[in-house]
Amino acid sequence: MFQLPKFIEPDFSREPFLSAPDAATEKAGKGFIPHNFYATTIFPEYFKINGRWVLLEQSRMDCSVVLRDGKPHAVEMRNIAEGDEVVAGRADDGTGGVYVHADAFDFQPDCGGTEDGAFSFRTGKSRETSYSQDYDLLYEVLRHDRKHGSIVWVLGPACVFDHDSRRAMENLIAGGYCHALFAGNALATHDIEAALFNTGLGQDIYSKKQMKNGHYNHLHAINLVREAGGVANFIRDNSIEQGVMSALVRNDVPFVLAGSIRDDGPLPDTIGNVYQAQDAMRGHLRGATTVIALATQLHTIATGNMTPSYQVVEGAVRPVYFYVVDISEFAVNKLRDRGSLSATGIVANIQDFLVNVERNLVTA
């Protein structure tokens, strides 16, 4: 029976917490923040405000903390207004009114550490790491969070370049395992290209045959969606009943398509301003309990930056599970130093990953 790790409350009745002063603040300038700003981590953090230690909720890393209405808020530099009260100082051990609670849960599901420093082979994640336990835990987490959490998927376009993995993702969405999806213009474009032509960039996603003039397919798909006024309209107007975007629309799962400089088109749904896109993504991440990021370094790191290691759900603090799946060790390990108990890297072709996960959760 799957159990979430238990949160360990800090004991604020001890020193240095008791005699610590309130967290100091300084006022933000126009477009910039106090030089001595404090920056957030991904861990649970407490700020002493009016003599009381208050947990920062809906956090993310590398933000400033603005005190407003007696509560701390993690705010991106660009979103801070002139005159905001910004927490200042860099001590995070409680002595200055700020406390980072790094070892906050009672066990770490993603073990793999070593008791034996001198001979610690293979402690990073690689093609030779064992992933059996990671898959098993992932299945349990997803079954749990399907009902009791919020699962966010972050997809690179390769997910829809293969017939089986595209269908697997479609089934996971239909099965209730996706509460929000982040991607770029390309994923949505090529998914709709596949719905119309069974191709990705002009190549058949099953037989790999290159269609004549197939390079027109994705531009044609974009043009049709633009004409329809957006993805949802297009899906409904044309009764598209397969693929990732169709599954999202038919199951009322929200998605964020963040624009990038390599976009064709773009689709009307794609958010051209990346900071508005960040805001939209963070909107969903404020409640995310599990994040699964596949084959996209850009969106994975962006999402990782905006995702805390914990959430407060129905009054209780629980960990956020964060999976990075990529065929490149470099990409997988980019996020591993988040220091989080819940950041799990899996070195895999995401086609296999999606087929595995779908078969264990939906088909089985």
Next chain:
Amino acid sequence: MFQLPKFIEPDFSREPFLSAPDAATEKAGKGFIPHNFYATTIFPEYFKINGRWVLLEQSRMDCSVVLRDGKPHAVEMRNIAEGDEVVAGRADDGTGGVYVHADAFDFQPDCGGTEDGAFSFRTGKSRETSYSQDYDLLYEVLRHDRKHGSIVWVLGPACVFDHDSRRAMENLIAGGYCHALFAGNALATHDIEAALFNTGLGQDIYSKKQMKNGHYNHLHAINLVREAGGVANFIRDNSIEQGVMSALVRNDVPFVLAGSIRDDGPLPDTIGNVYQAQDAMRGHLRGATTVIALATQLHTIATGNMTPSYQVVEGAVRPVYFYVVDISEFAVNKLRDRGSLSATGIVANIQDFLVNVERNLVTA
């Protein structure tokens, strides 16, 4: 003595060119283009307009062609206005008034082909490909285009994570080998972090020592630039005399910082809307004769999409040299199918690449 390959003019006095009709057009709708749109390649293309074959200048791939003032223009879908006359039809062999001139130059500097199909080992670019000739040609091209062309660099942040490569790039800019630079918020941020603290993401870029609280460094750098009102102001106000951004500012070399969803800050110079960033990049690419893209898949593909294989310089058609340098074969080979004589992939750590190039062109 370095010679540019010679352009081979198509012979439009022959069939099917002679009796071909003018290129057909249809009017664009509001937000979308005619379903039967023609899309551009990276090759020289001619459109028959009023009985005359006219070369498309300042092209890029995957665009529509709008006829305006008797001339063809490559226009991105998003930039087409309702009512624009858009070329329609997919034939590109001249019979319909559109001709793609794929083998346009008299030799291909980047050979490596095979005369012997059955045993063609190692025709793709990999860690085992020989690059001696590519380096030699690159040096010649850069010496030539320093005076007679326009060299655009596209940089990932890794370029400034190393002491020697950062200085090499600085020297190449100061030496006149860079006419425009494309990057993201991170390159500029970490370059200024290095100027202030000698670190990249908090790690010393020479000794690799991690500074205490070093993760604040880049946020601090961003904040100071925001306070100064922009990169150029900050460089000048603080007399920063080393690094990539300083070299750009001091040598009046324009740069485009394109925003992305993983940005902190951002810097005031970073363009948040990616389609405005595309427009700014394409502005420089309209005259680019050599492009060198290092260690950034996103910006490389974006730039590749917007760069034609040819330019018209002082009335003559010449090739554009496009170099992609990355440590990953996957990244290098992503662009290789542009089919261009001038797209050269080099599998290398871009630190070594920059040090090599600088030593041959500047120090030597």
Next chain:
Amino acid sequence: MFQLPKFIEPDFSREPFLSAPDAATEKAGKGFIPHNFYATTIFPEYFKINGRWVLLEQSRMDCSVVLRDGKPHAVEMRNIAEGDEVVAGRADDGTGGVYVHADAFDFQPDCGGTEDGAFSFRTGKSRETSYSQDYDLLYEVLRHDRKHGSIVWVLGPACVFDHDSRRAMENLIAGGYCHALFAGNALATHDIEAALFNTGLGQDIYSKKQMKNGHYNHLHAINLVREAGGVANFIRDNSIEQGVMSALVRNDVPFVLAGSIRDDGPLPDTIGNVYQAQDAMRGHLRGATTVIALATQLHTIATGNMTPSYQVVEGAVRPVYFYVVDISEFAVNKLRDRGSLSATGIVANIQDFLVNVERNLVTA
């Protein structure tokens, strides 16, 4: 219903075959061959001997052809004896008595070609290639060759570093899907380490926990096997009933462990002389109809060099299916230029691959 591609017999009643001379030979020297030696390919090859075109059976590439008893034999340089009659000349179009029959089968199951040269994106195998069809075909081939062929597996040690993939391989062997196995000293060593300690190089293959003094485990395993006199003895003496080596021994599946310079021990079964190991491997490859090579560049290339693209089974010529599965595009594509209809690269983590294959063939 799965059908093997049909072999297309060359029509030797046509020219140039009819008037071609017999294949020329020269005598081998002591330790070397005639300077003008002919070297084999992986394709079906015919040699005209006494006026008759004779198919080379049990071929492999880069060998000389020795005529003995009126038949051609592909013989490695090192195995040619002084005085052997070695085919000389390099023409392979039939005019000189040698004919390479490259397009020998009526269809290519591993398509993925392009009809449209100028825009051929993604023709190599990469993380973004669609593999659905390849998996489907593989399942059919394995079901067919389980009864009507000979399936050879080539395994890198990573196969036994993960609990699930080790068990999957064990089940595939027990299920009859493996007629011979090639590996190195390390695979066998770590498989037995896992049987004894549940570790690979001291790390638990499920929980990833590093055992105290775990670096002794594989040395201990080797020592015990040496004491027992060999792998089979050790398996039987200790009633080892799980793992790859146990499955091989209990199901009487032959294996070749080829020695390498990185071996500890070695196990008594490991063949220290690599050319004897080659001979042992080729012995099994003379009848192989499907080869699946996982996560080992050395053994994969070695096996690829020794495997022809065809076999003669019960008088009929059929293709050999050769799968290379690796997480590195570089490794996968190393063999792709064999030119063979049957060489299929799959970019995957072999843990996922083995679990997928086992689930579709055995568990399902």
Next chain:
Amino acid sequence: MFQLPKFIEPDFSREPFLSAPDAATEKAGKGFIPHNFYATTIFPEYFKINGRWVLLEQSRMDCSVVLRDGKPHAVEMRNIAEGDEVVAGRADDGTGGVYVHADAFDFQPDCGGTEDGAFSFRTGKSRETSYSQDYDLLYEVLRHDRKHGSIVWVLGPACVFDHDSRRAMENLIAGGYCHALFAGNALATHDIEAALFNTGLGQDIYSKKQMKNGHYNHLHAINLVREAGGVANFIRDNSIEQGVMSALVRNDVPFVLAGSIRDDGPLPDTIGNVYQAQDAMRGHLRGATTVIALATQLHTIATGNMTPSYQVVEGAVRPVYFYVVDISEFAVNKLRDRGSLSATGIVANIQDFLVNVERNLVTA
């Protein structure tokens, strides 16, 4: 002025060393060793023999320690004879007569550690690691060890697939920077192929043009060397004055060519029995003070396994510098957990690496 790190002598006049018993031994069986064997590390190790702590010289990891003539010897399992006195027991803290002296030198040239655990980005070696300092140190080490040490190079075949890197290696050998070279059959074969035909596997190593019938070139080269009776004879008989093998022969630098199952030929110099090859390699490593391993996972790991982190040179203990250079982070990081102060990974294309090193040491 370059200074070797100073060795810190353990203080054996303290406990637990003083009252520790002599190291225990048990007798080896026929083909196997005592179950409770002690296994060596790469660090300096002391064994108490007749009441005196004696340093293990010419060590390597994963060996047994045999006491013979009052001295400890690191002996591979396969080289232990029945009846040998093998050190038993696993304690290595001195209490049982065995002491591993892990932090033996007064500074670590390859720093890159972190003082700040929670935010330790980029502590592994990757494409984004700074290598400037590593190159600078390498140049100093090589200048020092050219006269006062023994430099061993370990080369994959890619080193001779490029015109410039092949010449760079040739110049480094001629310049005195190579005291022994390890490689496989392929490196020597393709180097001689390049000397004869300017090709590597049939492809021109400068222009990348594929020669007609070029796949014969390496077989032809092997055959000629076999006819000549060996590499040295061939080089001299044919006055070959360029390339790696020629430089070795002309400068009397010894080389070990270790056989592998992917070899063609082989050359007469290639050692077919891998354990004899190991012995030959270890022979040179007994005195090696710097090892540089390029682009060969097999030979690098093999050499790493046989190389200690220290040597005794003229009575003094000094570190061994071990460099692993490869384009793959996976390959580079495979050896990093040796724990050695002297194991430095550099993620680079070895073509660039060789050209850089040669230019700094020889040409400059």
